Amino acid sequence: MTLQDTPAAMVRARGLRKLYGDFEAVRGIDVEVNRGESFGFLGPNGAGKSSTMRMIAAVSPPSGGELSILGMDPQTQGPEIRSRIGVCPQEDTLDNELNVRDNLVVYGRYFGIPRREVAERADELLDFVQLTDRSRAKVEDLSGGMKRRLTIARTLVNKPDLLLLDEPTTGLDPQARHLLWDRLFRLKHQGVTIVLTTHYMDEAEQLCDRLVVMDGGRIVAEGSPLDLIRTHSTREVAELRFGVGEHEALAAKVEDLAERVEVLPDRLLLYTSDGEEALAKVHERGLSPAAVLVRRSTLEDVFLRLTGRTLVD
Amino acid sequence: MSQATTTRITRFDLVARQLDYWVTVYKRTWRGSVITSFVMPLLYVTAMGVLLGGFIEQGPEALEGAPTYLAFVAPGLVAAHAMQTATGEVTWPVMGMIKWSRTYFAMTATPLRPSDIVAAQLLFVTFRVASACGVFLLVLAIFGVFASVGGLLLAWLVQILIGLAFATVFFGFSAMLKHESGFSIVYRLIVIPQFLFSGAFFPISNLSPTLEWLARLTPLWHGVDLTRMLLLDRVDGSAALVHLAYLTTMAVLGWWFAASRLTKRLAL
Numbered sequence: 001m002t003l004q005d006t007p008a009a010m011v012r013a014r015g016l017r018k019l020y021g022d023f024e025a026v027r028g029i030d031v032e033v034n035r036g037e038s039f040g041f042l043g044p045n046g047a048g049k050s051s052t053m054r055m056i057a058a059v060s061p062p063s064g065g066e067l068s069i070l071g072m073d074p075q076t077q078g079p080e081i082r083s084r085i086g087v088c089p090q091e092d093t094l095d096n097e098l099n100v101r102d103n104l105v106v107y108g109r110y111f112g113i114p115r116r117e118v119a120e121r122a123d124e125l126l127d128f129v130q131l132t133d134r135s136r137a138k139v140e141d142l143s144g145g146m147k148r149r150l151t152i153a154r155t156l157v158n159k160p161d162l163l164l165l166d167e168p169t170t171g172l173d174p175q176a177r178h179l180l181w182d183r184l185f186r187l188k189h190q191g192v193t194i195v196l197t198t199h200y201m202d203e204a205e206q207l208c209d210r211l212v213v214m215d216g217g218r219i220v221a222e223g224s225p226l227d228l229i230r231t232h233s234t235r236e237v238a239e240l241r242f243g244v245g246e247h248e249a250l251a252a253k254v255e256d257l258a259e260r261v262e263v264l265p266d267r268l269l270l271y272t273s274d275g276e277e278a279l280a281k282v283h284e285r286g287l288s289p290a291a292v293l294v295r296r297s298t299l300e301d302v303f304l305r306l307t308g309r310t311l312v313d
Numbered sequence: 314m315s316q317a318t319t320t321r322i323t324r325f326d327l328v329a330r331q332l333d334y335w336v337t338v339y340k341r342t343w344r345g346s347v348i349t350s351f352v353m354p355l356l357y358v359t360a361m362g363v364l365l366g367g368f369i370e371q372g373p374e375a376l377e378g379a380p381t382y383l384a385f386v387a388p389g390l391v392a393a394h395a396m397q398t399a400t401g402e403v404t405w406p407v408m409g410m411i412k413w414s415r416t417y418f419a420m421t422a423t424p425l426r427p428s429d430i431v432a433a434q435l436l437f438v439t440f441r442v443a444s445a446c447g448v449f450l451l452v453l454a455i456f457g458v459f460a461s462v463g464g465l466l467l468a469w470l471v472q473i474l475i476g477l478a479f480a481t482v483f484f485g486f487s488a489m490l491k492h493e494s495g496f497s498i499v500y501r502l503i504v505i506p507q508f509l510f511s512g513a514f515f516p517i518s519n520l521s522p523t524l525e526w527l528a529r530l531t532p533l534w535h536g537v538d539l540t541r542m543l544l545l546d547r548v549d550g551s552a553a554l555v556h557l558a559y560l561t562t563m564a565v566l567g568w569w570f571a572a573s574r575l576t577k578r579l580a581l
Contacts, residue, residue, distance in 0.1 A: 087422040097338070102337060110423035110425055
């Protein structure tokens with residue numbers, strides 16, 4: 001079966017649910033990921049992202065609703081689906097007993113790739129993730145970033161049509177993150193469909209054409225990063241810092257200058273279409289904040305608005 | 314449309330794809346396992362069979378027909394070795410692949426299903442039992458403890474069956490177990506008591522009637538008795554069939570148990 005035969009929807013979920021005992025981790029979500037798209041699941045810890053990813057990876061059976069992956073049913077065609085997807089788990093599952101290259105070769109064999117072909121592909125992939133000079137090294141001697149790159153390389157060994165990445169860059173330094181982003185961009189240009197979870201908003205803005213925000217097992221917003229900012233936040237944000245403890249009282253004095261004012265322990269946030277103008281009016285009222293910052297609204301503002309600032313765990 | 318053109322992947326294919334993994338694992342460990350599987354039987358047979366056996370002057374009527382104590386104890390040692398080799402391969406290693414190395418989770422991200430993983434690993438255990446017990450039987454042959462070559466070969470096949478009976482059941486148990494402390498209970502309450510009291514070292518008729526009855530229920534006794542019949546060339550057809558049926562049933566039910574437990578454990 002070639003990519004062209006696949007229906008346009010690579011992933012299609014309707015009312016998808018996942019229960020663990022009495023706990024409902026995913027509470028009926030509708031998702032559709034189209035071919036060639038980069039799709040993100042955003043949400044705080046415990047939002048149900050990873051449970052959703054495991055169902056899409058055809059390893060965790062859904063507790064309810066409909067799910068089709070590459071046009072197939074994960075309940076009955078698990079091996080066929082998994083043959084064509086690449087899964088990068090949240091925690092590395094590399095084999096510490098094998099060297100770097102053997103991790104790719106042995107894993108590639110599970111897909112039924114002939115030995116000679118898998119050997120060639122292992123070398124290409126090591127080059128792709130810049131690990132060629134470590135090919136004989138033990139996995140346990142690699143740094144966190146190298147292990148992550150090796151995991152990504154392993155994810156690609158079967159030339160997947162659909163790539164599932166569960167928090168691919170968590171714990172990486174900026175260099176390693178940018179290298180990974182660059183590699184993911186290249187894959188996207190080759191037509192690979194990417195589904196990823198992250199709680200880094202810059203990562204979502206960089207990588208995702210479209211995303212959903214999940215909270216408490218439900219989808220609370222959906223759209224492109226820009227759409228979400230337009231719908232759920234203002235164009236700009238003015239941040240004002242006064243003395244500690246003064247913010248609560250001062251909020252009332254600037255309330256009418258913005259669409260929404262948020263009081264934090266260390267600053268006031270004025271959500272407005274024109275930050276400079278709002279700031280000028282703040283000064284006209286005789287208020288003089290110790291520090292000010294006018295910036296564009298980001299996905300992070302949307303995220304915090306939708307999922308709250310309270311710690312989840 | 315598209316679905317019709319997707320070829321189904323067979324069980325055989327999915328199991329065969331794991332060959333390279335197990336070959337790689339074995340390449341790393343074979344030296345140690347070859348030495349222990351040769352040296353351990355040599356030490357056991359020398360200490361228990363030859364030296365301890367030297368003090369035992371009982372004849373065939375007290376030793377279930379064995380001419381010497383060495384001939385009596387040797388088949389029991391082989392069968393116990395099959396049990397222990399199989400058990401060792403599916404206790405800590407299985408828990409490790411779930412909890413520590415998480416290798417099974419890497420495997421289920423590929424076309425492999427949990428039952429394919431169980432099947433391939435049990436084939437590896439079979440290979441380990443077959444080679445370890447094969448070496449053991451060769452050591453016994455050197456000591457002259459066999460009545461016929463045919464019996465020796467059949468006894469070797471029986472060791473594989475004993476290994477599978479224990480490996481499948483303990484695989485399932487390990488797949489359920491949350492904490493490794495459960496293994497010390499298994500060894501203290503199941504493996505070692507069977508090793509000592511299931512007729513490997515003395516005829517179970519020496520036990521009190523209740524304990525003898527209990528010993529007859531243990532899988533190891535069925536394995537020991539069958540192995541002894543074959544090595545002494547004193548086969549009792551109906552008893553042999555009961556032993557075979559017992560061990561085969563245990564292996565088949567155990568296979569189902571292992572596959573279903575690992576499936577449940579990995580389907581988070």
